[in-house]
Amino acid sequence: MRLKATLLVEGINFTPGALEGVGTRFKEQNHGLFGWDLVNHKGVDMPDDFVHSDGTVTQFRFNPASPYVMSLRSGDLVVAKRDEVLDHVTLIPRPxxxxxxxxxxxxxxxxxxxxxxxxxxxxxxxxxxxxxxxxxxxxxxxxxxxxxxxxxxxxxxxxxxxxxxxxxxxxxxxxxxxxxxxxxxxxxxxxxxxxxxxxxxxxxxxxxxxxxxxxxxxxxxxxxxxxxxxxxxxxxxxxxxxxxxxxxxxxxxxxxxxxxxxxxxxxxxxxxxxxxxxxxxxxxxxxxxxxxxxxxxxxxxxxxxxxxxxxxxxxxxxxxxxxxxxxxxxxxxxxxxxxxxxxxxxxxxxxxxxxxxxxxxxxxxxxxxxx
Ligand code: SF4
Structure with a gap:
């Protein structure tokens, strides 16, 4: 809950490769109502949300200035702050x-x-x-x-x-x-x-x-x-x-x-x-x-x-x-x-x-x- 609150307030950035498959294998944002990102990202598919290791679901709010980053570590998707891995996460399959x-x-x-x-x-x-x-x-x-x-x-x-x-x-x-x-x-x-x-x-x-x-x-x-x-x-x-x-x-x-x-x-x-x-x-x-x-x-x-x-x-x-x-x-x-x-x-x-x-x-x- 602490991490979710932090990511909703601060937003999240990503490293190259971390979002591979978003829009094909994983569910992308389609902006059905509001835009919740802190910065727009027209033309770039981003996840709608993702799932933490305990099953908690967090909305993906893009913020390129955020110190919190979604990245790949040894093939696993994680949320990290600088070198510290905070949680292992998964993207949601695309319907x-x-x-x-x-x-x-x-x-x-x-x-x-x-x-x-x-x-x-x-x-x-x-x-x-x-x-x-x-x-x-x-x-x-x-x-x-x-x-x-x-x-x-x-x-x-x-x-x-x-x-x-x-x-x-x-x-x-x-x-x-x-x-x-x-x-x-x-x-x-x-x-x-x-x-x-x-x-x-x-x-x-x-x-x-x-x-x-x-x-x-x-x-x-x-x-x-x-x-x-x-x-x-x-x-x-x-x-x-x-x-x-x-x-x-x-x-x-x-x-x-x-x-x-x-x-x-x-x-x-x-x-x-x-x-x-x-x-x-x-x-x-x-x-x-x-x-x-x-x-x-x-x-x-x-x-x-x-x-x-x-x-x-x-x-x-x-x-x-x-x-x-x-x-x-x-x-x-x-x-x-x-x-x-x-x-x-x-x-x-x-x-x-x-x-x-x-x-x-x-x-x-x-x-x-x-x-
Ligand atoms: S302006 Fe207010 S009432 Fe209108 S769609 Fe937005 S939140 Fe709803």
Missing amino acids: KYYDALTENGATMRQIAQIGGEDCFFVCYQNYCSHFAGGEECAFCNLVATKRTYESVLTRKDVKDIGEAAAAAFSEGMVKHILLTGGCFSHQKEVALVADIVESIRSALNLTEVPGTILPSATTNEDDIRRYRDTGIGAIGYSMEIWHEAMYQAFCPGKSKNTSHDDFVGAIKKAVKIFGPGNVYCVLVMGMEPRNTFLEGIREMSSIGANVVPFVWSPNPGSKLEGHRAPTAQWYIDTTLEAAEIVSRSGVPSGTRNHCYRCDGNSLLHDALRNK
Whole structure:
């Protein structure tokens, strides 16, 4: 966990030959949503994430100035700091479906990617209206990433998503889905998300779909029930920052549409319908003080919701590009305290729908796994 926190904060460099096979034998970044690297790398394939010797998954955040380096030592892939080997690591095999085409002729990796080792990830629309007025969230580089890499389709066809899901699950590595999207008319979003999950469910021939959807927050119980009726296991809302005034400052567009209280109300209602442990509050960790972040963890745990806190990356193209995240020690101390709160609260872990292997940019599920 210490090494993961350090690599997420400081980023990682690599030596020649260390990344051989990325994009052919090993899974490369396809920038399905944000760019998390500290520096862009257009034209150079880099791993999405990698696995430590104890099974922990860490996101690969490229930073050519980082003292932490992925390199080969006696044929083994390691993470080292100067001459000191810190861990032996492995890259994640590249899914075969990445190069397959849908019946419509779309390349499947431009529709859905694998997050971590086992999560089928779809962003159904790589678009957000907050950028037009300069009111995007301060940590977000969605539009810049799309423009830099042009690696995914902006809008995905429902049937294409179902076909990609069937291909991905048939390879045996996928255990969960994660579905997110941009901002658009609420009613259209409810219908679209329901159609997508139902298309996946029917392609997989399942009655329940293990995974999580992250639509816009809603307090309308009929809409939440509509989501639940699709067979999806969990729902989450991206609240981003717990501290209300900081949320308004960092997320000017989003906070105009959905207030702090709207989020809390939406999460409470979702817990009622999806059940404790099956609702997530997604936060960006490292932009607000430790005590307000932990206040959020406490309140969410008290109402039966789980939290996925992503370690902030001051990534290229975001308003806060070039800033610095807190130290790795801050992340470790704060995460351990958060894990204590969550575990004492007794909220079910929800790992059936989202687990530590689903993504490499959160530390909380690692801390909870160690408990
Ligand atoms: S709501 Fe914020 S985080 Fe989400 S896509 Fe828009 S700007 Fe980015």
